[in-house]
Amino acid sequence: MVTCVMLGLLLGALINLNGSGHYIQWGFIQMSLANLVVIVLMVIVFALAIVLPFPRRKRGNR
């Protein structure tokens, strides 16, 4: 935790997300690139969660 705090202090932000934002326009829909990335990531993670195999466990009886 201390290392994280120190890294945070020293580095500030590695990637500066301040400044002018980027926006996507699609018909009447306007969305910030950041929000679009979050939503697309959610869909990808959901798909992966369903599709990726779950480790098989040894069965026991109740």
Next chain:
Amino acid sequence: MSIDTGAPPSPSTQDSEDSRQWTARVRRSAESAFPPDRLLPDRQPAYMASWIYVFGVLTVVSLAWVIITGCVLAVMGPSWWHVSSVGLFVNSLHLWSVEAFFFFMVIHLWGKFFMAAWRGNRRLTWVTGVVSFLVSVGAAFTGYLSQQNFDSQWISTQAKDGINATGAGAVWNVLNFGQMLMWHIVLLPIVVALIVGLHVLLVRRRGIVPPFELAKNGDEPEKAAAGTDPA
């Protein structure tokens, strides 16, 4: 054979007067609803073989981090993160834990929807889940109002129109920083924690919803002869 340990005898539930006590009744109801191996099971049904099942616990631990980081911010006060780089880092942890909370919660919601997880007397589990989502949106909103920066100025002066239109603005004043901060750090966390707690207890009480039953031809879910059998 009983051994006299000197401790007071435990109240007998055979005794009709003691068994009518509120304490005894609450304890018996709790024990009946949540026997220890249901409250903390060490086994789960074999059909739970998908990564989608981890998103509930990811949501809960994200909420834990929201609360922990929020408590650290509370230790130093609402202006700390504007004047301290440590404070800014803790604020960043708080922001990203909120983003993670909603990220995992929505995926959990999608999974539960496609599993029709309300089946088998689990409708209240669904209801408490959706209500905790809606209350969390409100809690996050009061957090954005409490930032004491340009973002909170804009959000409050815009949101006031929506809230005033409903009449709630007469009492719930989004331009009142003190009021919104107290809703954010006291009232809404208590409500979110209570609803999430109830939701988790319901999951333990009712169990994880079993799969749809496929018909013998492997297509449509089969209609069973009997009715429901709640856990």
Next chain:
Amino acid sequence: MSRGARGRPRFNPDRDVEEWKGAYVPYDILKEAFVAFLAVAALIALLAIVFSSPDEHAVTLKSWSAVDPVDFAQTAVTELDGTSGTATYGPPYNATPDASQHIGFFEPNQWLGVHQPVDTAQDFVIGPLRTLPNQPATQLAITAYENAPAAQQTAWTTAYEKAVANATDVRGRLHVPVGRYGPVGRIIGSLTAMSQTGGLDGTLLSNGQFYNTNYTKPLLFLADGNYLAARADSQHLSGDQWGMMNETGNYPGQAWLWLYTMWYQVPPMNTSSNGDLEVWGIMMLLSLGFVFLPFIPFLRSIPRWTRVYKLIWRRHYRELAAS
């Protein structure tokens, strides 16, 4: 609910399920929770280190009047003559008739009434100026304005609004063309100067008390002008830019508000004077539908129809088929 033999409800696959009587496997839920706790800690620490968080400085009346004294003065005169957005808002700030949003007879804002009273002329202009010491000319101007008949006050403020539209800002000082606006010129000029020293921020917040955490008055004054809105527009935070979802800079915002803000972009809500109440009504209905989804036929059948469950439980179905 249809009933089968013996009066029991008929099995409905979208509502009911046979409880599991099959195999169980060992699973350590506390270990799972602990691992998840550490994983999320690592995730948010990484995100905080890489991206930090946004903190755009707040706008003050001082900064507004210094950067754009013309917009400040134009707003101030509308506060004085009661034509500003706040002055004509209606409840909960004042009792302006026919100002509340309504759907038919349903007008909750009007019913709840005025609970955050704001008199813009007194609270935003005259009251703060009255606190200034050693300003005899300003005090005389205020007295002259207050003692004039309403028609004269209106004539002065209207003339000032016309003149200040052509005002210039010379190194932060307001220069308004000459006109027949009586004492209003001195009143607004003094207020602008007071704001540029920071005195107006303090006076509007303190409201006569030492401690205060209620920013209603300074925020309403700021929101009446164009400066705050212009800054928001440049950051894509305006309502017609789906701004409710957005954050300053390139940070993700409140993406979960997508449906709420969507209704503001579509007719008739996007041009309706009752748009806020209409959107709230729609969202309340949709939220109720969401909460009570398990009770709603057709909607609760979507999971079975879409068959995503076949992917989720594919191992279970394979093992059932094999056995």
